[in-house]
Amino acid sequence: xxxxxxxxxxxxQALLDVDITALRAxxxxxxxxGSGLDPFETVLTPALESxxxxxEAGELALAQVYMASRLAERLxxxxxxxxxxxxxxxxxxxxxxxxxxxxxxxxxxxxxxRLAGWTVADWGVASDPQELxxxxxxxxxxxxxxxxxxxxxxRRVAGVVETLRALGAxxxxxxxxxxxxxxxxxxxxxxxxxxxxxxxxxxxxLSGMLAVAP
Amino acid sequence: xxxxxxxxxxAALACREADRVPFFLPxxxxxxxxxxxxxxxxxxxxxxxxxxxxxxxxxxGHDAVTSFLHVSAEAEAFGGESRxxxxxxxxxxxxxxAEAAQLERLTVPDPLAVPALARSLAVARELKARLxxxxxxxxxxxxxxxxxxxQLGFERYLDLLMDAPQLVQRLWRINEAFCIAWGNAQLAAxxxxxxxxxxxxxxxxxxxxxxxxxxxxxxxxxREGIRGTTLLTTASxxxxxxxxxxxxxxxxxxxxxxxxxxxxxxxxxxxxxxxxGGLDGxxxxxxxxxxAEAAVRGALAAAGPGGGFIxxxxxxxxxxxxxxxxLQAVAExxxxxxxxxxxxxxx
Numbered sequence: 001x002x003x004x005x006x007x008x009x010x011x012x013q014a015l016l017d018v019d020i021t022a023l024r025a026x027x028x029x030x031x032x033x034g035s036g037l038d039p040f041e042t043v044l045t046p047a048l049e050s051x052x053x054x055x056e057a058g059e060l061a062l063a064q065v066y067m068a069s070r071l072a073e074r075l076x077x078x079x080x081x082x083x084x085x086x087x088x089x090x091x092x093x094x095x096x097x098x099x100x101x102x103x104x105x106x107x108x109x110x111x112x113x114r115l116a117g118w119t120v121a122d123w124g125v126a127s128d129p130q131e132l133x134x135x136x137x138x139x140x141x142x143x144x145x146x147x148x149x150x151x152x153x154x155r156r157v158a159g160v161v162e163t164l165r166a167l168g169a170x171x172x173x174x175x176x177x178x179x180x181x182x183x184x185x186x187x188x189x190x191x192x193x194x195x196x197x198x199x200x201x202x203x204x205x206l207s208g209m210l211a212v213a214p
Numbered sequence: 215x216x217x218x219x220x221x222x223x224x225a226a227l228a229c230r231e232a233d234r235v236p237f238f239l240p241x242x243x244x245x246x247x248x249x250x251x252x253x254x255x256x257x258x259x260x261x262x263x264x265x266x267x268x269x270x271x272x273x274x275g276h277d278a279v280t281s282f283l284h285v286s287a288e289a290e291a292f293g294g295e296s297r298x299x300x301x302x303x304x305x306x307x308x309x310x311x312a313e314a315a316q317l318e319r320l321t322v323p324d325p326l327a328v329p330a331l332a333r334s335l336a337v338a339r340e341l342k343a344r345l346x347x348x349x350x351x352x353x354x355x356x357x358x359x360x361x362x363x364x365q366l367g368f369e370r371y372l373d374l375l376m377d378a379p380q381l382v383q384r385l386w387r388i389n390e391a392f393c394i395a396w397g398n399a400q401l402a403a404x405x406x407x408x409x410x411x412x413x414x415x416x417x418x419x420x421x422x423x424x425x426x427x428x429x430x431x432x433x434x435x436x437r438e439g440i441r442g443t444t445l446l447t448t449a450s451x452x453x454x455x456x457x458x459x460x461x462x463x464x465x466x467x468x469x470x471x472x473x474x475x476x477x478x479x480x481x482x483x484x485x486x487x488x489x490x491g492g493l494d495g496x497x498x499x500x501x502x503x504x505x506a507e508a509a510v511r512g513a514l515a516a517a518g519p520g521g522g523f524i525x526x527x528x529x530x531x532x533x534x535x536x537x538x539x540x541l542q543a544v545a546e547x548x549x550x551x552x553x554x555x556x557x558x559x560x561x
Contacts, residue, residue: 018376058454061421066372101308104368151496151533152302182450183496 012047015068016060023075044072045115052112052200066104069111069199076115090210091142096123096132098156100149105177108199109145116203120145129159136160137169143209145174145202146192154179154186161191172209176202219277219349220406223524227407227443227466227488231521235514235552236277238352238526239493239541241270242284243303243534248273254298257283260336267341271349273538274545279345281338281405282353282530287330289364291323291392296330302534309367314374317381322388325396335403342404350406354530355396357412357446358389358432359420375424383428390432394439407443409469409490410436411530415460416451416471426459434463445469445490450529457482472497472528476516480523489517490524493544498527499535503543510547518556525552 005013007026014022027039051068054060093113097106106122113120121141126132136144144164148154157175164171172193180186180195187195194209196202217233225232245266246256256262267279286296286306293310311317325331334353341351356364362371362385374382397408414420415429437444446460447469453460457479460468467488470479476492483489492513501509510525517523525548532541 058418058452061417061419063372063375063420063424066369067376070373070376099305101306102363102368104372107369150302150305151535152299153305155535179496185500186496 007043008046008050011043012050012068015047015051015071016064018067018071020071020075023071027075040076040115044075048072048112048115049200052198056198062104065199066108069108072115073111090118092121092140093118093143093145093206093210094121094123094136094139094141095145095147096126097147097149098126098129098132098160099153101125102149105147105149105199109147109176109196109202112199112202113206116206118203118206129156130163133160133163133167133169133171136171137164137167141171143172143174143206145176148175148177148179151179153177155190157192158190165191174202174205174209218347220347223277223350223407226522226524229485229488229520229522231554234554235518235548235556236524237545237548237552238276238278238280238524239270239274239544240280240282240527240530240532241267241274241541242280242282242531244532244536244538244541245270247534248538252298252300253302253304257296257298257304257330258333260333260340263333263337264340264344267337268344274541275549276545277524278350278352278406279341280352280354281334281341281400281403283330283334283337285356285364285411287328287334288356288361288396290330291325291328291396292320292361292365294364303531306364309365309370311365311385312370314378314381317374317385320385320388322391322395325392325399331396331399335399338400338403338405351404352407352409353400353405354409354411355393355400357410357415358386358393358436359414359425359429360412360449361389361392362386363414386428386432390435390439393436397436397440397442397444401440401442405442407445407466408440409445409447409530410465411447411449413449413451415446415456416448417454417456418452422455425456430459430463437463437465445488447490447528447530450495453479461486467524469526469528469530476513480517480519484520484522488522488524490526491528492517492523492525493527495527495529495531495533495536498540498544499533501540501543503539506540506543507547507551510544511551514548514551514556518552518554521554 010026055065175192175195196205222232222236226236246253284304286304289306295307296304297307298304415425443466445467446465450471452471452473469490472494
C-alpha cells in the first residue's frame with residue numbers, strides 16, 4: 001500500500017493488483033481513522049467507478065475490471081460480515097442475459113448495483129424474448145436489464161420491448177453488452193430506454209430512471 | 215495476362231503491390247441465405263458450403279473463399295455444442311468444461327475426430343480442388359488464449375485466472391497443441407492461409423502484462439508449429455498498444471479493429487507484415503451504397519499505399535443482417551478505387 005494516497009486510490013490499486021491483503025489493509029486503516037463514514041460509499045464504490053472509467057477510456061482491460069469487482073465482492077462476503085446499506089425500498093429490478101452463456105457482464109452489473117445498494121433479481125439466461133417480457137410484466141418489474149454478447153441476441157431485445165408494450169407494461173428495458181457498445185444506434189433501434197457503457201455506470205442510470213436519490 | 219486472386223493476395227502478404235488491393239468479405243452466413251437454406255442445413259452439408267462459397271465468389275469477385283464454418287465448431291472439440299438458429303450464426307451452448315477435475319484430466323482432442331471440424335476440412339478440400347491456386351482458400355481458428363471463453367465461459371475463465379492460474383496455464387498449453395494440430399490439418403486440406411482469432415490478446419480484454427508474460431509466447435509457439443501462412447487478429451477488439459508485441463511474433467499478417475487507427479497501424483506494419491482490416495460489419499448493416507463506397511475509399515487511402523494491405527471486415531464474419539447489395543457495393547468500390555499504386559490522399 002502506498003502511503004499518502006487517499007483511501008479510494010489505495011483501494012483502487014489493491015483491486016487492480018488483485019491483492020485482497022492490501023485491500024483489507026486499506027479498509028482497516030480507514031476504520032482506524034474512525035471517520036464514521038461508510039467504507040463502501042467512500043472507498044470501494046469510488047475505486048470501482050474509477051476502474052470503470054479507466055476501462056471506458058481504454059486504459060484497462062475487461063479482465064481487470066472483472067477481477068477488481070470480484071475481489072470487492074469477496075471482501076464483503078468473506079471478511080467484513082456486514083450488510084451493504086440498502087437504499088430505501090425501490091420498485092423491482094431484474095436482470096437477464098439473452099441467449100448467451102457468457103455471464104461476465106451480468107455479474108459485473110449485479111456486483112456494481114449491489115455495492116451501490118440496489119437489489120436486483122438475477123434471472124440468469126433467458127432464451128425467449130417474449131417469455132422474458134411476460135415474466136417482467138407478471139412480476140411488475142420496473143427496470144429490466146438485458147445483457148447480450150452476440151449481434152443477433154442484441155437485435156432480439158426488440159422482441160422484449162414489443163411484448164412489454166403489447167402487454168401494456170411500463171417496464172423500462174435497459175440494454176448492455178458488446179453489440180450496444182460497438183453500435184451506439186442499436187439501443188434506440190431495439191427500443192430500449194437506456195444503456196450503460198460500463199457496469200459502474202449502472203447505479204447512476206438506475207437512480208435516474210427510478211428517481212431515487214443516491 | 216491478368217493477375218489472379220492468389221497472386222494479388224500473395225503480393226499483399228509479401229508487402230508488395232499488385233494490380234489492386236486484395237479484398238475478402240468473410241461471408242460465412244450469407245451463402246445459406248443465398249441458397250435458401252437454414253444455417254443448420256447449410257453448415258451440416260459440405261457440398262452446400264462449397265456451392266455457397268463459389269456463388270459468393272461469383273457475386274462479389276473478392277480474392278478468396280473460406281472453408282471456415284463457425285466458431286462454435288471448435289467448442290465441439292471439447293465437448294461443447296453448437297446451437298443453431300434460423301437467422302444468424304450458431305452460438306456455442308453451455309461451456310463444456312465446468313469442473314476443475316475436467317481440466318486436470320483434459321487431453322488434446324484430435325480435430326479430425328470432430329464431425330463439425332471434419333466438415334470444414336471437406337469444404338477446404340473441395341474448394342481447393344475446384345479453384346486450384348487461382349483463388350486461395352482461407353480459414354481460421356480460435357487462438358489458445360481465447361478458446362477458454364468457449365471451453366469455460368468468460369466468467370469462469372477469469373475466476374480461474376484469479377484462483378487457480380496453474381490450471382489455466384495447463385489449458386493454454388493444451389490449446390496450443392490443439393491449435394497447431396487443427397491449423398496443420400486445415401493446411402493439409404488445401405487452406406492457403408489461416409487467420410488466428412485471438413481477441414483475448416487485446417489490451418481491451420486482458421491485462422497487457424498477462425498477455426506479454428503468457429499470451430505472446432503461446433502465440434509464437436502456435437505460429438512456429440503451424441507449417442504455413444498465418445495471420446493474427448483480435449477479431450474486432452482493439453489492438454492498441456499490443457501491436458508492437460504482435461509484430462515481434464513473425465506472423466505473415468496482423469489484423470486490426472476499426473477502433474484502431476488504420477493509418478497508424480499501416481505505418482508500423484509497412485514492409486514488415488501485411489495488415490488486414492478496414493471494414494466494420496456492424497456498421498455495414500445500415501450503410502447506403504454511398505457510405506459503403508466512402509468506407510472503402512477511407513480504408514484504401516489509410517492503408518493502401520505501398521501494398522501490404524488486405525481489405526476485409528475486422529471481426530471475421532459479416533453479420534447476417536448486412537444486405538447482399540451492400541456487399542456488392544463494397545466490392546464495386548474496391549474495384550473502382552483499389553487499383554494500385556494508390557496515393558494516400560484522403561478521398
